[in-house]
Amino acid sequence: MERLLNISESKQIPERYQGTPIFKLFEYHNLGKEHDVFTNPQMLIGSCMDFRLSFNIPRNFSYMIRTGGANMANMEFKISFAISVGDIKHIAIIGHSDCAMTKLSLNETKFVRGLVKHAKWTKKLAIKHFNNKSLEFGIKDEIDFTLKEVSRLRKLYPGIDIVPLIYKIEDCKLALINE
Numbered sequence: 302m303e304r305l306l307n308i309s310e311s312k313q314i315p316e317r318y319q320g321t322p323i324f325k326l327f328e329y330h331n332l333g334k335e336h337d338v339f340t341n342p343q344m345l346i347g348s349c350m351d352f353r354l355s356f357n358i359p360r361n362f363s364y365m366i367r368t369g370g371a372n373m374a375n376m377e378f379k380i381s382f383a384i385s386v387g388d389i390k391h392i393a394i395i396g397h398s399d400c401a402m403t404k405l406s407l408n409e410t411k412f413v414r415g416l417v418k419h420a421k422w423t424k425k426l427a428i429k430h431f432n433n434k435s436l437e438f439g440i441k442d443e444i445d446f447t448l449k450e451v452s453r454l455r456k457l458y459p460g461i462d463i464v465p466l467i468y469k470i471e472d473c474k475l476a477l478i479n480e
């Protein structure tokens with residue numbers, strides 16, 4: 302089975318998402334549907350902080366949490382806020398292809414040098430920071446990690462519809478991860 306379900310027509314969106322904000326997310330972002338007007342948030346998007354990710358969604362449509370690798374660790378209070386106060390029932394966790402969090406070790410030298418140069422850190426502290434945190438925040442595979450986060454969050458929020466997606470850097474489209 303293909304790991305990703307590409308969506309370039311609305312009929313490719315699985316029927317179970319009909320009438321949900323997940324369906325709308327695909328329509329806006331992938332299919333260029335005209336933006337509707339919203340006054341209340343419809344969903345929460347948790348995605349990577351990567352600068353290449355840009356979402357074509359209407360104003361007021363979605364809460365957004367962006368962190369390296371779409372890692373939602375320590376984001377639970379914010380997620381709970383969106384669910385309770387924002388009244389949202391749908392969450393998309395969106396990993397992406399070519400995520401820098403899968404190859405942190407390649408950036409170690411630049412990471413240390415950059416902190417020393419730009420942030421005026423000592424080299425020792427920068428190395429320690431990298432070594433301490435790169436294991437915690439590094440991921441092996443974008444799809445596997447997104448599925449793992451979704452599975453963790455589904456256990457935490459059993460009443461909420463939580464869907465794993467991938468943002469493809471190649472064509473800037475969203476794809477569903479086949480589960």
Ligand SMILES: [Zn+2]
Pocket residue numbers: 349350351369370371397399400401402
């Ligand atoms: Zn990333």
